[in-house]
Amino acid sequence: MLSSFLQYEFLRNALYTGLLIGFIGPLLGTFVVVRRLSLIADALSHVTLSGIAFGLMLDKKFGVGISPFYAGMSFSVIGSVFIEQLRRVYKAYQELAIPIILSGGVGLSVIFISMADGFNTDLFNYLFGSVTAVSRQDLWTILIVAILVTSLIALFYKELFMLSFDEEHAVVSGIHARRIHFLFIVLTALVIAASIRIVGVLLVSALMTLPVAASIRIARGFKQAILLSIVFGEVSVISGLIFGYYFEIPPGGTIVLTSILILLVTILVKQVIQRTRTKRVKA
Amino acid sequence: MTTPVLSIENVSYSYEQKDVLEHIDFTIQPGSFVGLVGPNGSGKTTLIKLILGLLHQKRGDIRLFGKSIDKFKEWDRIGFVSQKANSFNSGFPATVYEVVSMGLTSKVGYFRFFKKKHEEKIKEAVDLVGMSDYIHQNIGDLSGGQQQRIFIARALVSEPEFLILDEPTVGVDTENVHRFYKMLRDLNKNKGITLLLVTHDIGTMTSYASDIACLNKQIHFHGDPESFNDLNDQDLSNIYGHPVNAVTHDH
Ligand SMILES: Nc1ncnc2c1ncn2[C@@H]1O[C@H](COP(=O)(O)OP(=O)(O)OP(=O)(O)O)[C@@H](O)[C@H]1O
Ligand SMILES: [Mg+2]
Numbered sequence: 001m002l003s004s005f006l007q008y009e010f011l012r013n014a015l016y017t018g019l020l021i022g023f024i025g026p027l028l029g030t031f032v033v034v035r036r037l038s039l040i041a042d043a044l045s046h047v048t049l050s051g052i053a054f055g056l057m058l059d060k061k062f063g064v065g066i067s068p069f070y071a072g073m074s075f076s077v078i079g080s081v082f083i084e085q086l087r088r089v090y091k092a093y094q095e096l097a098i099p100i101i102l103s104g105g106v107g108l109s110v111i112f113i114s115m116a117d118g119f120n121t122d123l124f125n126y127l128f129g130s131v132t133a134v135s136r137q138d139l140w141t142i143l144i145v146a147i148l149v150t151s152l153i154a155l156f157y158k159e160l161f162m163l164s165f166d167e168e169h170a171v172v173s174g175i176h177a178r179r180i181h182f183l184f185i186v187l188t189a190l191v192i193a194a195s196i197r198i199v200g201v202l203l204v205s206a207l208m209t210l211p212v213a214a215s216i217r218i219a220r221g222f223k224q225a226i227l228l229s230i231v232f233g234e235v236s237v238i239s240g241l242i243f244g245y246y247f248e249i250p251p252g253g254t255i256v257l258t259s260i261l262i263l264l265v266t267i268l269v270k271q272v273i274q275r276t277r278t279k280r281v282k283a
Numbered sequence: 284m285t286t287p288v289l290s291i292e293n294v295s296y297s298y299e300q301k302d303v304l305e306h307i308d309f310t311i312q313p314g315s316f317v318g319l320v321g322p323n324g325s326g327k328t329t330l331i332k333l334i335l336g337l338l339h340q341k342r343g344d345i346r347l348f349g350k351s352i353d354k355f356k357e358w359d360r361i362g363f364v365s366q367k368a369n370s371f372n373s374g375f376p377a378t379v380y381e382v383v384s385m386g387l388t389s390k391v392g393y394f395r396f397f398k399k400k401h402e403e404k405i406k407e408a409v410d411l412v413g414m415s416d417y418i419h420q421n422i423g424d425l426s427g428g429q430q431q432r433i434f435i436a437r438a439l440v441s442e443p444e445f446l447i448l449d450e451p452t453v454g455v456d457t458e459n460v461h462r463f464y465k466m467l468r469d470l471n472k473n474k475g476i477t478l479l480l481v482t483h484d485i486g487t488m489t490s491y492a493s494d495i496a497c498l499n500k501q502i503h504f505h506g507d508p509e510s511f512n513d514l515n516d517q518d519l520s521n522i523y524g525h526p527v528n529a530v531t532h533d534h
Contacts, residue, residue, distance in 0.1 A: 165375060
């Protein structure tokens, strides 16, 4: 099955992109999940959508050729800065920043989409992901994002880890919590925008959270949790792409369903292991 | 005279309307083991947050190792165990080793990675609190008291000169409370670490600490345990605002 994937250039692009986002999504997703910020991924993906819609609208109305992909990425990063500002304003209700930004993103999207005279296949591809729409240039962009994200996370791993575990302790130890957090949120925005080509706006947060949800059930330690999340992420993306292609379904759907399957299996396996252990203790 | 580890002069603090600390003067000399006691809501945690720079005083002066707190940068000289250390997200996938390693993060510094010598230090610190058997377990799978010991190891791993503990023995059983106080006394005597310990456990405290300080909005008493024990019930109930049971001695 994989051989035909390597035959056509567009499928190769999709496969390589898939491998990249299957890596960076769960990598950053592990930090997102343990900090209980899963919903930020949803907020940012909708902001990205408004950027994409803005790009499509400019193209259609004014013939300005900005790639919707880049427009989405810029909106996502700007959105992440806004979230941070709002979280500072609503210190005691930090989670409020998420619905504010999410609804703002949807609102803008609706306006831009209708200005661009409604839906078209391009938009459909951005919403649900696509196997065929990934260009070589998209692949390069995503490769650069992946290298940037991975090296920054490697460089600031110990600070990010500390900040995720116990913010107060990080501050007391003299870590620049605000700057590190800011870096983290901007990286999240980039990863979300990069993943949208394959998984789509509506399901991008799933790629960042479902593999992590499975891995933290069974992982020992944070590094192992990251590693397992990436393994689960890659398995979901690759099998999702292949099924998506053969059954002509947008890959967003198949990738997410594979992730859920993996999640269910880990929960089941863990329960079986625990049950046999307690039985052994009783016996 | 040696520079005090901590000196607080005329510090007051209030949350919005409510005055919590008034005109605090408080000095800790190197090598001392200070027990800070006071009723609930007397401002102990607030005072500690001021010392750690988590809150900023509105009036007065706080100095750490002789340096004004606004300019103080050497936070790795100070270790801290928080009152709510064990209210962290218990599902967090981090091993004991990983948690203790965080105590070295700022000492190692930005753009640098852990090395062999750091790994050794982490293992030593885990050993010091008697938790070596659990080093690769997830922190969430340990009991509350065991978790607390790990947080103490995290505070000790950077070999701080000044260790601040806010009610570290909450949820630790009596036997381990004594082991724990002995461990602190050893650190104080053998390694010369200066200790500031917030506790409600007055009885045990008086047999380990070198100084006792009583806080209730103001510092009402600061002296050695003998003179603290000489305070009569009337003095104590003035501080606490209600009668306090006679201080028990147990060695
Ligand atoms: N974030 C806050 N906002 C407003 N008031 C606060 C805040 N934190 C504490 N307080 C108030 O300040 C007072 C002192 O609180 P603090 O936590 O310093 O007491 P404590 O001596 O540590 O008490 P405990 O023994 O219960 O730990 C209390 O009356 C409390 O209600
Ligand atoms: Mg307190």
